[in-house]
Amino acid sequence: VSYGDAVSAAVELLNMRAVSPYVLRLREAQPRPGWDLQLSSLQRLNFTIMETRCLVRSGARLNACEFKEDGVCSVPVPQRGSHLALNVTCVDSTVDPIRVKRFWPLLRVAVKMVAAGINLFKVIVR
Structure with a gap:
């Protein structure tokens, strides 16, 4: 699994769990040197997401949703065993x-x- 695929899956999972009433979209992903493609050990994802103007329940396509001006979310994602552990912190940028x-x-x-x-x-x- 590539780092980009893992980040995309994490963003998709966050949207499925509806941690926000708005669709979350990737804003930036910090690259991880030495990423283990086999995921044989604990891997960390470091990326920033941002709420869009689309409501989760609207079913809008992710790429069609524009970012909202306030509310950046930062998500470190460690893997514990075979389960992903998500720790989401949202900060109002204003x-x-x-x-x-x-x-x-x-x-x-x-x-x-x-x-x-x-x-x-x-x-x-x-």
Whole structure:
């Protein structure tokens, strides 16, 4: 089984399980050097999917569905024995930048508190 075939099968499986009300479509697949075509050992797939504008229940062809602008999904897929284990994480692409921006001021405050604690420790030790 080629890496591309394995990724396609995983996306198809996700759509059959209806993890989203919208059809999921492959956006990008990270190549895996040394991919075992025989699948004789644990294999990892690393790819990004995105919701489309087509509803799963519509039965629309995958290639005919345009991507939605929000909602990227990332799916690591390890194989455990003869069963595939899917761990799906969906991230609203419009929310993440806000979280990052809000995190940085807190980091600055934390660094200042640690620096003040170190300076206080130095004074006490002297």
